[in-house]
Amino acid sequence: MTDAVIAERLTKTFGAFTAVDRLDLTIAKGEIVGFIGPNGAGKSTTIRMLCGLLRPSMGRAVVAGFDVGREPEAVRAHIGYMSQKFSLYGDLTVRENLRFFGGLYLVPRDQIEDRTRDAVEMAGLRGREDALVRTLAGGWKQRLALGCAILHRPPVLFLDEPTSGVEPEARRRFWELIHRLASEGVTILVSTHYMDEAEYCNRIALINAGRLVASGSPGELRRRELGGVLFEIECSAVGTALLALKRAPGMIDVAIFGDKLHVLLDNASSATGLRPFLARQGIDASPPRAITASLEDVFVQLVTRPHDITVPT
Amino acid sequence: MNLGRLYAIAFKETLQVWRDPRSLAIALLMPLLQMVVLGYGVSLDVRRVGLCVYDQERSQISRELVERFTASDWFRINAKPPDDRAVREAMDRGDCAAVMTIPVNFSRVLAETGKASLQTVFDATDVNTTNIATGYAQGVVGMITADFESRWAASHGVQPPTVGMIDLRPRVWFNEGLDSRNFIIPGVVAIILGLVGAQLTSLTVSREWERGTMEQLISTPVTALELMIGKLAPYFMIGLFDAAFCLCAAAFWFQVPFRGGVGTLILTTALFTLVVLGIGYLVSVRVRSQLGASQIALLLTMLPTTLLSGFTFPIDQMPAAIRAVTLFVYARYYVTIVRAVFLKGSTIGDLRLPVMSLVLFAAIIIWIAARSFHKRLD
Ligand SMILES: Nc1ncnc2c1ncn2[C@@H]1O[C@H](COP(=O)(O)OP(=O)(O)O)[C@@H](O)[C@H]1O
Ligand SMILES: [Mg+2]
Numbered sequence: 001m002t003d004a005v006i007a008e009r010l011t012k013t014f015g016a017f018t019a020v021d022r023l024d025l026t027i028a029k030g031e032i033v034g035f036i037g038p039n040g041a042g043k044s045t046t047i048r049m050l051c052g053l054l055r056p057s058m059g060r061a062v063v064a065g066f067d068v069g070r071e072p073e074a075v076r077a078h079i080g081y082m083s084q085k086f087s088l089y090g091d092l093t094v095r096e097n098l099r100f101f102g103g104l105y106l107v108p109r110d111q112i113e114d115r116t117r118d119a120v121e122m123a124g125l126r127g128r129e130d131a132l133v134r135t136l137a138g139g140w141k142q143r144l145a146l147g148c149a150i151l152h153r154p155p156v157l158f159l160d161e162p163t164s165g166v167e168p169e170a171r172r173r174f175w176e177l178i179h180r181l182a183s184e185g186v187t188i189l190v191s192t193h194y195m196d197e198a199e200y201c202n203r204i205a206l207i208n209a210g211r212l213v214a215s216g217s218p219g220e221l222r223r224r225e226l227g228g229v230l231f232e233i234e235c236s237a238v239g240t241a242l243l244a245l246k247r248a249p250g251m252i253d254v255a256i257f258g259d260k261l262h263v264l265l266d267n268a269s270s271a272t273g274l275r276p277f278l279a280r281q282g283i284d285a286s287p288p289r290a291i292t293a294s295l296e297d298v299f300v301q302l303v304t305r306p307h308d309i310t311v312p313t
Numbered sequence: 314m315n316l317g318r319l320y321a322i323a324f325k326e327t328l329q330v331w332r333d334p335r336s337l338a339i340a341l342l343m344p345l346l347q348m349v350v351l352g353y354g355v356s357l358d359v360r361r362v363g364l365c366v367y368d369q370e371r372s373q374i375s376r377e378l379v380e381r382f383t384a385s386d387w388f389r390i391n392a393k394p395p396d397d398r399a400v401r402e403a404m405d406r407g408d409c410a411a412v413m414t415i416p417v418n419f420s421r422v423l424a425e426t427g428k429a430s431l432q433t434v435f436d437a438t439d440v441n442t443t444n445i446a447t448g449y450a451q452g453v454v455g456m457i458t459a460d461f462e463s464r465w466a467a468s469h470g471v472q473p474p475t476v477g478m479i480d481l482r483p484r485v486w487f488n489e490g491l492d493s494r495n496f497i498i499p500g501v502v503a504i505i506l507g508l509v510g511a512q513l514t515s516l517t518v519s520r521e522w523e524r525g526t527m528e529q530l531i532s533t534p535v536t537a538l539e540l541m542i543g544k545l546a547p548y549f550m551i552g553l554f555d556a557a558f559c560l561c562a563a564a565f566w567f568q569v570p571f572r573g574g575v576g577t578l579i580l581t582t583a584l585f586t587l588v589v590l591g592i593g594y595l596v597s598v599r600v601r602s603q604l605g606a607s608q609i610a611l612l613l614t615m616l617p618t619t620l621l622s623g624f625t626f627p628i629d630q631m632p633a634a635i636r637a638v639t640l641f642v643y644a645r646y647y648v649t650i651v652r653a654v655f656l657k658g659s660t661i662g663d664l665r666l667p668v669m670s671l672v673l674f675a676a677i678i679i680w681i682a683a684r685s686f687h688k689r690l691d
Contacts, residue, residue: 051532053690072688077534087529091332092325103321104533 004187009059021210034201035191042210043191080149084160090134105152119147139170159190195296235285322543362446364388365409374420387449499651500624502559507614514593515610522601531688552586572658585647591678618644
């Protein structure tokens with residue numbers, strides 16, 4: 001079986017600035033891949049190239065079997081896309097928006113009725129078919145946008161930060177929909193900057209400053225990428241402690257997580273020396289507690305690591 | 314090209330116009346407003362020209378003369394200055410556009426020789442008004458002359474000269490007040506179409522960029538040509554509707570004589586509408602903000618139409634260089650056509666030069682517009 005998305009050394013430059021830098025990515029059919037990275041990492045730019053909306057400066061990509069540079073129209077007919085900015089028509093009703101996109105995607109006449117009903121059902125908008133879309137709350141809007149993007153039953157779906165600015169409960173419901181689509185065989189690339197959403201994906205691709213820094217299942221990444229053991233410390237002056245700990249023995253990295261510090265050590269035995277080390281600097285701290293790494297830890301570790309390390313695939 | 318997608322776009326665009334008060338106002342109220350303002354504004358100005366009378370004689374005949382001017386409805390007697398200086402001042406103040414001086418010996422010369430002259434000075438700052446007012450004055454004087462001629466003939470015991478009676482009528486008719494309006498109102502239709510057509514369409518693509526809906530739209534298989542035709546179709550209908558309204562108002566309300574064929578008018582109006590919509594669409598594609606697009610569209614349609622189409626300033630009175638520029642002012646061809654169809658009853662055959670020019674403009678602009686939109690973000 002061929003992969004649904006193949007990107008090879010995909011690159012986009014805007015003038016002298018490289019927004020996406022030699023990105024390699026393959027997505028198997030039916031897979032949900034989370035595209036994760038901070039703002040400005042190059043997620044949207046990558047997705048736009050995969051949709052045929054931006055021309056790659058270098059490299060190539062094949063989506064649903066079609067080359068995005070050479071056959072963008074064929075690509076468009078086989079994908080669903082939700083752009084980062086909400087992009088349904090606020091001055092049209094729920095039904096009118098669905099009809100409009102159904103018309104553009106040439107959904108057969110005998111099926112448009114059924115699929116519109118499905119989409120309304122999926123968005124939880126039954127009874128509000130004639131409401132103007134601009135009057136809907138964020139979660140409903142996003143689900144309706146998803147409904148519009150899948151009216152033509154595309155085999156590949158690109159969702160660019162579909163859950164940003166949506167409240168947690170609505171985000172959860174959105175992910176349920178994504179899983180339902182994947183179980184029907186749809187391949188999905190979904191970008192997000194919420195780390196916690198990574199856990200919903202089969203695989204995640206971490207991107208920073210235009211470069212793919214890691215990819216794998218959430219579990220794999222947690223185990224493989226950290227390169228040390230992780231401890232948590234509570235202390236009074238987090239900022240001073242952070243600076244001090246950088247020089248502590250056995251230290252690989254230290255970062256602030258909320259009101260606590262996460263420290264990455266070369267081995268577990270180095271942990272015992274941390275509290276006395278901080279005390280000598282006049283900082284009162286709790287005993288270090290071993291924790292399992294979150295993906296956020298992995299990400300922080302990966303992006304602060306020197307860049308000569310080869311990117312794992 | 315797929316008709317289903319074309320219909321989807323056209324239907325959506327229609328709904329959006331229908332729900333946008335600003336677009337609706339431009340589509341429906343603007344033509345009405347413009348027609349009233351331009352239709353009446355233009356003719357009122359010329360109808361009641363301010364006239365100062367410097368009556369040096371103050372005789373019964375001179376008073377009768379002034380009486381005639383007042384009664385004609387073409388002039389409004391503004392002031393009767395007592396002396397030369399007051400005459401100059403009144404004109405400088407703009408109190409009057411023309412000054413008529415009745416010389417001291419006017420009635421004596423008239424009674425003795427049967428001929429007398431009236432000196433009338435026109436303020437030529439406004440060429441149009443002056444031209445028309447001169448004509449009016451000749452008309453009034455013509456009528457008075459005829460009267461005096463017959464009276465003079467009667468008092469001298471001879472037959473009134475019939476030649477004068479005959480000679481008189483055409484002069485009055487040719488300078489009749491309605492004539493300027495007949496000339497101007499067909500041009501008003503071109504202005505309104507340009508305004509409405511280009512204004513509305515200038516928003517259609519830029520609005521999608523501004524609201525972020527364009528990115529979604531171009532991720533679908535819709536083609537650039539489908540998008541253009543689908544988007545322009547509703548505005549084309551609106552344009553034709555507005556044009557029909559304006560042309561009917563011209564013919565039935567303003568009573569501009571309509572001597573040509575309705576088919577000729579519809580065909581050429583459709584052509585002109587295409588040109589205007591093409592310009593609006595082109596601007597909308599190039600300028601991605603709604604405000605910028607509507608300003609530029611205004612500049613590209615209103616300015617050349619008002620100044621260079623022959624609507625207000627006659628093209629044959631322009632300097633050669635500017636006359637050359639007007640060859641590229643698409644509106645001039647339509648203004649020419651509408652006037653000719655209305656006033657002269659010209660047919661497509663008579664008008665093949667301006668009609669072919671319009672066809673050429675429409676083809677070129679639509680072609681450029683169709684090619685300027687790309688389904689890419691870069
Ligand atoms: N059209 C453009 N011209 C210039 N720079 C751009 C353009 N689009 C994006 N960028 C830059 O490319 C980088 C990546 O942007 P983007 O792909 O939107 O990031 P993300 O979606 O991960 O937040 C950013 O620094 C952004 O400023
Ligand atoms: Mg983005």
